[in-house]
Amino acid sequence: MKKCVVALLLAVFTGFCVAVSLCVNVLSSQTVFAGDNVFKIVVDAGHGGIDGGVSGVNTGVKESDLNLEIALKLCERLQSFGFETALTRKTKEGLYDTTAKGFKKRDMAKRKEIIEEESPALLLSVHQNYYPSSSQRGGQIFYLKGDDADEKLAACLQTRLNALYEKEGVKARKYMPAEYFILSCAPCPAALIECGFLSSPKDEKLLCSEAFLDRLVSSVCDGVTDYLFSQA
Numbered sequence: 001m002k003k004c005v006v007a008l009l010l011a012v013f014t015g016f017c018v019a020v021s022l023c024v025n026v027l028s029s030q031t032v033f034a035g036d037n038v039f040k041i042v043v044d045a046g047h048g049g050i051d052g053g054v055s056g057v058n059t060g061v062k063e064s065d066l067n068l069e070i071a072l073k074l075c076e077r078l079q080s081f082g083f084e085t086a087l088t089r090k091t092k093e094g095l096y097d098t099t100a101k102g103f104k105k106r107d108m109a110k111r112k113e114i115i116e117e118e119s120p121a122l123l124l125s126v127h128q129n130y131y132p133s134s135s136q137r138g139g140q141i142f143y144l145k146g147d148d149a150d151e152k153l154a155a156c157l158q159t160r161l162n163a164l165y166e167k168e169g170v171k172a173r174k175y176m177p178a179e180y181f182i183l184s185c186a187p188c189p190a191a192l193i194e195c196g197f198l199s200s201p202k203d204e205k206l207l208c209s210e211a212f213l214d215r216l217v218s219s220v221c222d223g224v225t226d227y228l229f230s231q232a
């Protein structure tokens, strides 16, 4: 990363601290507090183990692997912004005990248990999209239907993802309501991030690029700080 970009990020982060201190306390330049607790964000890497999710149309890359790679990068970037982070899934394995019938239900129950234990201030669930037509492209945010805070978070994240993909010639997408179980697990604002379409060879190529993933996690972090600014 170029030094000027780092300086800019630090400047943005300092401004962010000042603004957010109206609703959360910032006790150092490196740590963001919500009340007496460090502002914790749980990052959920969707799928895992025998549940690979969708696959890349050209490379066959598994959604579950990509989700984990992005979730790890996202945690690292959020930590550099002063947030505490926790993961639901830390390895390529799923969160079920055995692959016997009902493993998906047990996997989701374990995610819920982890989220409740961590008691985060924000939840971000990472996924990849797939559509029968390869023409569909871009990132898309889903939020829990009827939840105002989730919708505001979704709007902030979608704006940043649209800006990211606009540079790749992709037209803006709209964030959408949904009734996903993972979103209903969160005792806090939550968003499900579809990072791109693995059914699109062009999105797939981007998502297999380290440089694009770095830009993607930056966009998500910016969306998170935009949301917190809007609440200050």
Ligand SMILES: [Zn+2]
Residues within 6 Å of the ligand: 046, 047, 053, 054, 063, 127, 128
């Ligand atoms: Zn998925």
